[in-house]
Amino acid sequence: MAALAATGAVPPDVEVIEWDLAAPPPRARIDLVVAPYMGDWLGRLAAVAAVRPRLVQGQMLGYDGVAGVLPPGVRYANAATVHESSTAELALGLILASQRGLDDFVRQSEVGQPIERRYPSLADRHVLLLGAGESAVRSQRA
Template sequence: MTSPLIVSVPTAQLRDDLQPLPEGVEVLVWDMTDAAPRPHIDIVVPPYMSMDGVIARLTEVTTRLVQGQSIGYDNVEGRLPEGIVFANATSVHETATAELAVALALAAQRALPDFVRAQDRAEWEGKWTPGLADARVTLLGFGGVGRAIAARLKPFEVDLRAVASHGRLQDDVEVLPLGELYDVLAATDVLIVSLPGGDKTQHLVDDAALSALPDGALVVNVGRGPVIDTDALVDHVRRGRIRAALDVTDPEPLPADHPLWTLEGVLIAPHVGGATGAMRPRIARLVRRQIEHFLAGEEPENVVLRG
């Protein structure tokens, strides 16, 4: 008799969302706060947005695949036990994250936070705002999220470019190499960052990069907080040089006494880029595809790390 394919998921909800599954698949609920329920689990799905204790738990089991629920994997890179294969959640969050990036840019460019505060005071206060139409928008990073942002920005009639590791023309967007970053920033009204975390991107947007931006520019970050030098960002915003709309920060969560909370020209979202109703069915579809790959004797998709 063939042994069943064992899959662990962190919640009963995800277990239920996976149904129906082919025969020969057993799904366990394991949130990874307690000891592993089996010595071998073919596919382990850790909790979303929390890797606390996960690495230690992975040393307790043998597994063929760890399927993360986020696109980013900088919090596991270099920490995986030997032999562990890790896949990220490409295909799950790109659309929702792009949605928030555009929402943040629109909210900041049309001064929606000011209007909400005026509404709280029951005050009718109109003002002229920069808007998005004809704005020079630069996407820093042109992976799945960056391309999804580009697709959603085009109907707003912006002047769109991107900067990535190498130059190219992709999806009708001019993508310039990182070596030209400062020149591009000098002609940028809205900078949207969607880069992953890690040593290669840490503080890529530093004081020099922020200084290259024109006065009044907006910086939107839906990638990872450490891509931007927070101290430099605070300095530029405090001086009224630039504005910021951030879904991610460094540190994170942002401490209650951090200046970013109260500086004029800053809009904060608490790292909710992927937190929409689209996530549940999309992560279930991805995990189901991984199960089908294993049953068919195929390699899993989205593999980004091998411990």
Template sequence: MSQHRQPLVVTVPTEELREALASTPGAEVIVWDLSGAPPRRDPDIVVVPYMSDPAVLGALDGLRPRLVQSQSIGYERVADALPPGLTFSNAAGVHETSTAELAIGLMIASQRRLPALVAAQLDHRWAHTASRSLADCRVVVVGQGGVGRAIISRLRPFEVDITRVAATHRQDADGVIRSVDELPKLLPDADIVTLAVPLNASTEGMVDRDLLALMKPGALLVNVARGKVVVTADLVEAVRAGHVRAALDVVDPEPLPPEHPLWRLDDVLLTPHVGGHSAAMLPRVVALVRRQIAALSTGHPPHNVVIPARA
């Protein structure tokens, strides 16, 4: 394996990220957020702005970076926007823990009625009342990638009954993983259903009117996957009917328009797609980019490749 020229030219979208990577051996780090002309025509690694529309990748047309590095796990619509011949890596390992933390927080906040209690606090009312719990719940976790596994590991100490669901039925060291096709049999007994799947052709619109109708009355739907996994109009209808509750970090459309009915429903808790955007993000992105620099500098393939270079 031959070593690459030194130093590697690495573009990053923010000054904060440039400063964090400035001392990285073997790299010249410069700021470019993919708007305007590139400061160099010969970048080796291009780090894409966080949560940017894939259309920004058109700025790479005519450039030949060895790696395009995302700061997100998901990469839907990227393949259509990425110029031919470029390799794209996602940020697996960066956001899973923070997203899992938020998923657990959404469950606890919804079960223990924290939004209502905060509203009572603002009104100076001592609103003592019983609530649901997380303990003893039957929780179905749909998606067994990094986020799904992180949610499950954090759920276990809460004394819940966990059912794992993935695309296919299989067994591992921890027991049986049920298939998505089995959801109609699992939903009627589930107190909480958590979505942690990637968005693709098989998951878009997966949670629709029919699946929602199968959920246990009063059950909680938690979505930390992608908004389009759920048919929003069907969810609004199910919540309005008092059939289900929802805790959503992702919605469709996003951002949610001010007039959208989801804002006004009592049994919906909304956060604005902040699952992975915590204090843990920057150091983990920095560590990932440093690993990529080390790999390319020594002639090794990059990590986390999800779209290989194509002609």
């Protein structure tokens, strides 16, 4: 349970149960379910109907399709503000990799051929990253 290890100690009156939502539930009632990260997490959410939690905490930023899977009355919290910075950083890294032709270098290195082409640089240019997530929206509201 990597997530629990990262969380640290929990209060003594809290019982943590590992359940991947693929097997039958380990208890008849579970107050809080943390949805699996990645994979078929959305397909597994229907399993929470058996334990009627007060909250399902997602680990993804979005919530597309969740309302069609969760039973009525079960609240869902997405992971807004968790991934925005790393996603913006990844977008910028991929822009740089594309601009500088790193994908071409990788493909050519696999066949042992040098690249005899120049790629444009971002030096002395401006980069504007739009849509950097909820934190950007919140700062505009303030």
